[in-house]
Amino acid sequence: MSRKVFSMLSLLTVAVLLLAACAPAATPAPAQPTAKPAEPTKAAPPAAPKGKLEMFSWWTAGGEADGLKGMYDLYTKTYPNVEIVNATVAGGAGTNAKAVLATRLTGGDPPDSFQLHAGLEVEKYEPAKYLQPLDSLYTSEGWDKAFPKDLISLLKYQDHFWGVPVNIHRANVMWYNKKIFEDNNLKPPTTWDEFFTVAEVLKAKGIIPLVIGTKEGWEAGHTFETILVSTLGADGYKGLWTGKTQWTDPKVTEALNTFKKVMTYANTDYSALTWDAAAQYLVDGKGAMHIMGDWTDGWFTSKNYKGYGWAPVPGTAGVFDALSDSFAAGKGAKNQDNLNAWLALAGSKAGQEAFNPKKGSICARTDCDPKLFNEYLQSAMKDWSSNAIVPSVAHGAAAVEKWATVYKDVLNTFATKGDVDATQKALQQTCVDNGVCK
DSSP states (O other), rough: OOOOOOOOOOOOOOOOOOOOOOOOOOOSSSSOOOOOOOOOOOOOOOOOOOEEEEEEEEOOOOHHHHHHHHHHHHHHHHHHTEEEEEEEEOOOOGGHHHHHHHHHHHOOOOOSSEEEESSSSGHHHHGHBBOOOHHHHOOOOOOHHHSSSSHHHHHHEHHHHHHHHOOBBEOEEEEHHHHHHHHHOOOOOOOHHHHHHHHHHHHHOEEEEEEOOOOSHHHHHHHHHHHHHHHHHHHHHHHTTTSSOOOHHHHHHHHHHHHHHHHHGBBBTTGGOOOHHHHHHTTTTTTEEEOOOOOOHHHHHHTTOOOOEEEEOTTTEEEEEEOOOOEBBBBTTHHHHHHHHHHHHTTSHHHHHHHHHHHTTSSSSSSSOGGGGGGGHHHHHHHHHHSSEOOOTTTTTOHHHHHHHHHHHHEEEEEHHHOOHHHHHHHHHHHHHTTTOO
């Protein structure tokens, strides 16, 4: 994967002109001119979309729900006779939603459109069997020009497009409470050694240095992938998913030991908290730092909280750990015309500008107006255009779903038990089981 990817068409508008045939009356004269032939009647325009559109996602929290509503409002304004059925299943990273969706697809009851992480996550849903290929829509909407080339290649699986990307997220962000840092004369750490020094100062003041929630089972894997990026670098990290880097590498051992030490500075109730419940510690001034994706920016905004700062996770400056949300189409969808209109809107400039500033993400398109985005998101746009890009495993981009699921389970256990040797062996075995490592 490269740089300049994923950053950002026009909202599909249906306009049909009906011309009626009209022939001039004959003039009474000895030599009548030949009558002008009537113009052919054009085909009647398709009926305006009406009925229902069932949308399936896991966006229920703060800025996620606000961003989705922004697109829904735009769709309803354009197609007022369509009722949107907002079928959401709560749970960060789709923890609960993916299982429900798989059951619906295999049971022959697909939603019209559903949320899908761009990348190898699509393999989970046997796309040739359960999804609609969207190649013709990509051609008609000109998305090969609106989306960056590397994003286009990420979106292709088995030589077809299966989803329409609506955004780009960054996973390797460290959020911090600005007041706590200012009051204690601290700067955001740029290395893990600096992190531990800062953590000791905060711990001595009775402030939780790092807040994390692992209740939904993916958050520990999210945090650890950013540590892997910091110890292995962009190329070494990407090699973990292709077999060029072995999970037995000493730098993976280093990353595990770093994560183990990081957890000694975390809130003790982490296993009972979701990511947003952990982020509340920053809002309340009880915690100082939080490693989480930039949907946190949208969540902070929805809370009207402005006292946060941001920096790359220690050791990851110059690297953008990326993921993208997209919308797919279920094969056998009940409301095909409404679905097509939704997908066209999701990929449009207007749709993405309505969604991303609230969601806490940047456009998948390259032509969105930066002025619509806040300071953090403008900084993400700049980093996206200049940083080395790596794919997130916790959010469906780097590995197939069955591999990513085991990875997250292994790390969730590690967060509590801290067994470095057993965890590293399990990670290596998972790579072997998926046919990548030997």
